[in-house]
Amino acid sequence: DKVVFLTIDDGAHKDPKLLEMLRELDIPVSAFLSDYVARDDYDYFRAARDDGWGIHNHTVNHRELPALSAAGQKKEICTQQDTLEEEMGERPTLFRPPYGAYDRDTLRAAASCGVEVVPLWAEEAFPDRIEWGREDEKLHPGDIILTHFRGEKEWKGTMPDMIRRVVNTATAQGFAIARLEDYL
Ligand SMILES: [Zn+2]
Numbered sequence: 001d002k003v004v005f006l007t008i009d010d011g012a013h014k015d016p017k018l019l020e021m022l023r024e025l026d027i028p029v030s031a032f033l034s035d036y037v038a039r040d041d042y043d044y045f046r047a048a049r050d051d052g053w054g055i056h057n058h059t060v061n062h063r064e065l066p067a068l069s070a071a072g073q074k075k076e077i078c079t080q081q082d083t084l085e086e087e088m089g090e091r092p093t094l095f096r097p098p099y100g101a102y103d104r105d106t107l108r109a110a111a112s113c114g115v116e117v118v119p120l121w122a123e124e125a126f127p128d129r130i131e132w133g134r135e136d137e138k139l140h141p142g143d144i145i146l147t148h149f150r151g152e153k154e155w156k157g158t159m160p161d162m163i164r165r166v167v168n169t170a171t172a173q174g175f176a177i178a179r180l181e182d183y184l
Pocket of ligand 1: 099
């Protein structure tokens with residue numbers, strides 16, 4: 001299928017306009033939350049969940065996991081599984097390691113507490129550009145696009161600006177944005 005997936009990481013910048021825009025355009029997204037930045041307003045992510053977003057695991061403290069012991073990795077991943085189940089009413093099935101860094105202990109720990117899939121990404125989206133994963137600078141069927149919960153302090157633009165860039169890029173290349181969970 002000519003579909004790509006949009007995933008949003010961390011959870012620091014909670015822009016109400018992002019919720020509005022995705023609701024209006026009916027664009028599915030999956031969020032990967034780190035507790036240390038998400039915890040001050042899980043209400044925002046409950047509203048997102050009610051809009052149909054997938055809410056998944058991105059650890060408690062966003063550490064580089066392979067630098068931790070197996071027990072330390074398990075704590076980072078599985079404690080966030082418990083927290084998200086408590087806050088969202090459902091245990092996540094997807095986990096994305098911070099910085100895309102993982103080893104065998106990471107995968108073993110994630111599997112032990114209910115994670116089924118560890119999706120990485122192909123492109124990264126910003127308000128002013130796409131960072132391409134391949135030399136052809138094109139989307140490919142099934143690509144996962146990464147972006148972050150950020151605002152104008154960190155970016156040259158807003159989250160709605162970033163969404164516009166992703167939608168325009170996908171449309172120009174003949175792709176629809178689909179729900180990642182439906183294709184796994
Ligand atoms: Zn992250």
